[in-house]
Amino acid sequence: MKRAIVTDGVPGPRTRELAARGGFDMQAIYRTLVIDDERSSGPWIVDVDGNVLLDLFANFALGALGYNHPAVMAVTRSEAFARAAANPTSTPFVTTASWFDFTEALQSRFAPRGMAKVFCVDAGGEGVEAALKAAFIVHGERRRERAGAPKNPLELSEADQRAVLENRGTDAVVVSFSGAFHGRGLGPLSATHSKVIHKADLPSFPWPTAPFPANRFPLAQHAEANARAENEALGELEKILAAHTGRVAAVIVEPVQSEGGDRHASPSFFRKVQELAGKAGAAFILDEVQTGVGMSGTLWAHEQLDLAHPPDMVCFGKKMQMGGFFATAPYAIAQFGRMYQTKNGDRARAMIAEAILRTVVDDGLLERVRTVGAHFLAGLEGLAVRYPALVSDPRGRGFLLAFDLPSPAVRDDFLKRALGRGVFASYTGTRSVRLRPHLITEKEHVDDALAVFDTVLGELA
Ligand SMILES: Cc1ncc(COP(=O)(O)O)c(C=O)c1O
Known part of the structure; x- marks a missing residue:
């Protein structure tokens, strides 16, 4: 054409x-x-x-x-796809054999290294919301354990359970970066700082924001100023983490800030953020909703960051045809009723996602x-x-x-x-x-x- x-x-x-x-x-x-x-x-x-x-x-x-890519069209023309689309399931409770093909393919070939579980929802922002919830849950359980209180919220005193039901559950926070975009639900929106119009008149959680050191380009010309900006940003992040000791459930960041203006930072900046998050006992969450599934030239953009160890969670969306997050073992929430949503796994979308992932890698x-x-x-x-x-x-x-x-x-x-x-x-x-x-x-x-x-x-x- x-x-x-x-x-x-x-x-x-x-x-x-x-x-x-x-x-x-x-x-x-x-x-x-x-x-x-x-x-x-x-x-x-x-x-x-x-x-x-x-x-x-x-x-x-x-x-x-x-x-109309042939690999995707072939899947969507199949009887199996028609049936998956025609018969949506509450996948955590009831599914079909094709769902296991998808989760096995993720586990063996397409999930980022080090991930133990996947959690699937519909949109990217919903995946971020779910990952933030997982971070808060793990943070809360660890905090109670340290205080000698029951890890299981169902074993809390009646007064503490009432506090939970009346929105007095936690003072924990998520640290995000200036210019970030993590979605439009009221949870992710509190970690989103790209445009006033996204947030005006909406209630937000009072979570701290660290500066994001947007690199200037070409890098060779701006090396000194970029390094200075990154050091200053890391200094500010350290101060924020110190001011919220014991209360930071997660630090969330995009490998490339997309909606905020395609703002980049160096791999060493991300390595340092991961290290600081780890020291603060916070989950290090990478939002790969826009950068994932090959967009950066590797299946997941963070493969290019040379991180010391896998991020605790990786959010996905867009090209994956659904939202969700991959989690390392400590963030695999196992308690019944904690994370359930009606669909948690659209089997028709999953068939398309698998065709895309296979084509991206195999072709x-x-x-x-x-x-x-x-x-x-x-x-x-x-x-x-x-x-x-x-x-x-x-x-x-x-x-x-x-x-x-x-x-x-x-x-x-x-x-x-x-x-x-x-x-x-x-x-x-x-x-x-x-x-x-x-x-x-x-x-x-x-x-x-x-x-x-x-x-x-x-x-x-
Ligand atoms: C990094 C990032 N996170 C989350 C989202 C939200 O995804 P969705 O619009 O599918 O909810 C986007 C959307 O652009 C995004 O770029």
Whole structure:
């Protein structure tokens, strides 16, 4: 397929006509495209007007293998998939044999190293919420044990049980980082600090926030300032942990802050955060909702951090087709009634997830993401040299790519013009362009996108 704009601007008339029908949907305010999913293929979106667009948005990194990938389509056409979709189960209580194929595949091939269990929910933010709960549960049990009180909450005194029911259960906290995004439920939102509009008027837990030392790029040019920022941030984290001694249930961090503006820190920063969390007796949780399943060039981005030992928990979502978290043995919550949700394991979604994971690993897509991603980044660095007044901080790991433009208005103009030329990219932070190619994207697609970016920047210069 090839990029082609056949209407006078995007969106075209048929898209506008259809979108106008969607007004009952509260989320209609965001709608950019109405796609023809029969004709869309690989990294190419065909919209209902017949425009062909290169998709570097991939539905906020939800998309993994592009549109209508044969491995995914083969699964979804099977009788087994139809039955799994038609007969949803409360999987913890009742399931079918296919569920064990999925959990065994995770355990033997796809879960991050060191993980003992998986917990599955529907969305990424729900997975984070569940991981935070597991951290609080383990923290509470350990605290009671140290105090000589019963570990099992059902053995607490009547007064203590009443305190639990009346929301006076714990003063424990979760430490998160400035600019973080962990989801929109009221738990994860208290660890989210990317945009005021996400949090305004909503109640939050009074949890502390450590500064995140967003690296400047190119790294070689900013090495000293980046190292200083990381040391200062670690100093602040240490102070926060000391001020909350014995009360920190978890420290949660994204390997690359995605929604907050594609902000990176060095592997040594993460190693130190893990060490400090461990010393504070807190769970070290990595939120890989956006960075996981190959996006960074390794199946899990934290494989590139060279951590001294596995994180205590790893949250997933997006490309996994469901949310959830992997847990090391101490965070595998076993008590009946503690963590249950009705579905906890959508068998149809699991079949798709397994097809995606197998394809990513067996078809050499991780290697491709690394090489094509490095090529894309080199191209963005070239644009930063050609347009120094416009493009700054080109950065990336695998296909987690971004660069900055001078202001939100210029960034939005850039994205609109790129869309009008058939390249669909998205935004993050205040003035960053976020690129999240499907994992099947090839060098020729990247070169095509870079040529469009060059043209648009030329127009803006
Ligand atoms: C790092 C991270 N955590 C959590 C979430 C929330 O995922 P969901 O929107 O599926 O609930 C996102 C979504 O963008 C994310 O990027």
